[in-house]
Amino acid sequence: MTGEFTLSAPAVVLATGGIGANHEMVRRYWPERMGTPPSSMITGVPAYVDGRMLDIAAAAGVRLVNRDRMWHYTEGVVNWDPVWPRHAIRILPGPSSMWFDALGRRLPAPYLPGYDTLGTLRHLRTTPDIAGYDHSWFVLTQKIVEKEFALSGSEQNPDITSGRRSAFLRERLLSRGAPGPVEAFTTHGEDFVVADTLDELVARMNALTDAPPLDPALLRGQIEARDRQLAHPYSKDAQVQGIHNARRSLGDRIGRVATPHRILDPAAGPLIGVKLHVLTRKTLGGIQTDLGSRALDTHGEPIPGLYAVGEAAGFGGGGVHGYNVLEGTFLGGCIFSGRAAGRSLAGSL
Numbered sequence: 001m002t003g004e005f006t007l008s009a010p011a012v013v014l015a016t017g018g019i020g021a022n023h024e025m026v027r028r029y030w031p032e033r034m035g036t037p038p039s040s041m042i043t044g045v046p047a048y049v050d051g052r053m054l055d056i057a058a059a060a061g062v063r064l065v066n067r068d069r070m071w072h073y074t075e076g077v078v079n080w081d082p083v084w085p086r087h088a089i090r091i092l093p094g095p096s097s098m099w100f101d102a103l104g105r106r107l108p109a110p111y112l113p114g115y116d117t118l119g120t121l122r123h124l125r126t127t128p129d130i131a132g133y134d135h136s137w138f139v140l141t142q143k144i145v146e147k148e149f150a151l152s153g154s155e156q157n158p159d160i161t162s163g164r165r166s167a168f169l170r171e172r173l174l175s176r177g178a179p180g181p182v183e184a185f186t187t188h189g190e191d192f193v194v195a196d197t198l199d200e201l202v203a204r205m206n207a208l209t210d211a212p213p214l215d216p217a218l219l220r221g222q223i224e225a226r227d228r229q230l231a232h233p234y235s236k237d238a239q240v241q242g243i244h245n246a247r248r249s250l251g252d253r254i255g256r257v258a259t260p261h262r263i264l265d266p267a268a269g270p271l272i273g274v275k276l277h278v279l280t281r282k283t284l285g286g287i288q289t290d291l292g293s294r295a296l297d298t299h300g301e302p303i304p305g306l307y308a309v310g311e312a313a314g315f316g317g318g319g320v321h322g323y324n325v326l327e328g329t330f331l332g333g334c335i336f337s338g339r340a341a342g343r344s345l346a347g348s349l
């Protein structure tokens with residue numbers, strides 16, 4: 001298409017999504033409570049999620065609110081097989097991987113895999129001696145990756161998106177080894193290293209970063225301390241307690257949480273190290289609307305004929321979830337605000 005054109009309509013609904021693919025914009029509105037923004041991030045949303053329409057709407061008189069509310073993951077990996085430009089993937093981890101900061105110190109509870117996403121992000125970005133680094137590390141075993149690693153994104157879960165229960169059962173429960181897409185990442189992913197011994201693994205992890213080098217003795221001491229806790233019936237290790245808790249649920253025991261084992265048990269190996277990046281995802285603020293999804297102007301008055309829904313409207317209202325949100329409930333706000341807009345339109349046209 002060349003040139004400009006004008007299109008008139010009795011009503012316009014803005015449904016253009018968030019800002020995650022625009023790292024400059026993410027950094028500009030980065031919340032103070034989350035410390036310093038990473039200088040390098042990876043992108044967990046399609047390239048079109050660039051926030052452009054938010055600025056266009058603001059220039060047309062819309063009020064944008066709560067722009068510092070956002071949700072990014074700390075378990076991002078570079079995608080070896082991207083679907084869109086700069087496409088990266090989030091690992092949905094089970095509870096057993098050990099998580100280390102850039103200096104090789106184990107993250108404190110409750111910042112354990114799969115626990116508190118924004119809390120972990122805050123810890124990594126506000127702890128003074130690590131805030132300057134943009135990565136952290138998982139150390140795990142082959143046995144853990146097989147049962148506990150899931151990857152976010154429809155193309156990473158063909159057994160689920162196929163809608164065939166048999167494919168799901170075959171891939172997740174009956175087959176040996178990790179699901180195909182996870183296995184492909186351990187083989188091809190630039191953030192994954194595999195080794196038979198810890199010293200070898202740490203050397204390979206260090207080859208993935210310019211600085212700071214990890215000290216194998218520091219990692220070994222922490223891993224052995226965690227491994228010793230496995231033998232204790234009343235373990236004081238919060239992560240080991242969490243593993244046992246998770247396995248009290250039959251579904252998790254069968255399909256999601258590896259049988260507890262020592263990380264340094266050669267029978268559970270080889271060892272795997274994963275370099276984790278901050279991965280941009282959800283925009284919790286945006287165009288302010290009323291309960292009928294009508295976009296409001298800077299005086300708080302509805303702009304005739306203009307509506308905003310979904311992530312562009314902070315999932316409805318300009319930030320309906322507040323500063324935090326229950327994982328996985330974002331789509332609800334998209335559907336709810338779309339329905340409200342539809343109802344308003346049906347009444348107004």
Ligand SMILES: Cc1cc2nc3c(=O)[nH]c(=O)nc-3n(C[C@H](O)[C@H](O)[C@H](O)COP(=O)(O)OP(=O)(O)OC[C@H]3O[C@@H](n4cnc5c(N)ncnc54)[C@H](O)[C@@H]3O)c2cc1C
Nearest residue numbers: 015016017044045048053152153310311312328329330331
């Ligand atoms: C990998 C992944 C996994 C997710 N998992 C979950 C989950 O488990 N649970 C959950 O609740 N949420 C999840 N989310 C978040 C959820 O998918 C999004 O918040 C939701 O899709 C946003 O919907 P939307 O319609 O507001 O925007 P989008 O789905 O982003 O759609 C925006 C549309 O606007 C178009 N557009 C953008 N800019 C312009 C422009 N300037 N002009 C014209 N058109 C434009 C785009 O092409 C696109 O079609 C996930 C997101 C991703 C990426």
